[in-house]
Amino acid sequence: MKKKILIVEDDRFLRELIAKKIKEQGYDVSEAGDGESGLKLIKETKLDLILLDLILPGIDGFQVLKNIKQDPETADIPVIILSNLGQKEDIDKGMDLGAEDFLIKAHFTPGEIIEKIKITLD
């Protein structure tokens, strides 16, 4: 069965690009444009990995991550933060909350992001 990846990203263009790239690699993709609908999908679907942006309308990514890790049903799903924040405090906060990795969008190509996903899923 194909592994399923959720992308939580409010910028539609970026979301489309990375979704296309991930689909090319043979994964199933779900998409959410804000934290609230992201959390809803996380509860309803069985996911193998979550790509999470931090600055989101409404509930922000840090809060989404906190909720995922607090719920025993979802706590084991690996979360990779994909954000344009990237100061030391942000990275420390994300990693402390239980993220697998912290990728700054402007510093990684789609191919490099796929690499990180593969390493995490293996």
Next chain:
Amino acid sequence: MTQKTNDQEILAVSKIISIFTDGILFFDQSNKLVLMNKEAEKILNISKKDVIRKKIIELIGTPYLENIVGALLSGRKKRWEEEMEINEKIINVSFVKNNGTLIVLHDITKEKMVEQMKNEFVSIVAHQLRTPISSIKWTLKMFLEESFGRTTKEQKKYLKKIYTVNEKMVELINDLLNIAKIEEGRYVYKPVSTNLGRLIDSTIEQFKEKAEAKNIKISFNNLEKNAKVVVDPEKIKLVLQNLIDNAIKYNHEEGKVMIALKKEEDNLLVSVKDTGMGIPTNQQKRIFTKFFRAANVMKTDAEGSGLGLYINKELIEAHGGKIWFESVEKKGSSFYFSLPLQKNKNKIK
């Protein structure tokens, strides 16, 4: 001088300084507070009659004034300045010793606020720019990887060029974010014991490709393999990246970059030498100022932001180190920085 003329003199000066917009205090040679204007009363939130003619020692314990008296007692120089937070305001306090001590209190709260707003603005803009720049980066890369169908050789050539330009923007944004943080003074330091040689090794590794593209050889003469410094390794790595990047960027094809690490008294000394275009003598003074780029560099290389060396100076000095250089135009430049060596652990305890 009789007491009377002295009093008259003080009265005359008091009249003049009463209209000054800065706070003024004057201690005479016997360390007695003999002059104080209205503005000083306002800034320090005290009334003149409670403190005038008192000796420094007697003023210890007076709120706000105490900070100034403390600085005055510990000051050894002829003149110096300090920034102090007094009564919820930020005051630049300058001390001048000359037959007594003149103290000038200048309120810089507003300037500090504007500076903070500017930094926040730069920080927000830079963060906001990262999103569209990421879309451009990702799209170009996917074109190059033919996610959107085949691209011809010529198309690829130009796509690669745009990609490089876009990467420059990513770097520029990183520089701006770093500077905003440095100037806000909230650059987080987590100093840890760091092997400087190993940090240099890993930084050189990052520049392998870039150096090879210009046939430049990077050598590293490490004379202190075990020496450690207590630093924020990410920040020192940034300093090294800036220096090595410059040494490659402003070098000739088949040039050399020679890095060395050695001990000098209680410091570790790093040198990064290149065989590049050098810095013209008449421009050397300004090399560490923000946005400054030397004239010869401007002619040959349109890239670069003029921020790297400014960032370096701020970072090294924040670590208690020094940074300097020697350069001969058309021959090359040597940049040096020193950092205090980590003392033996037993000694610290």
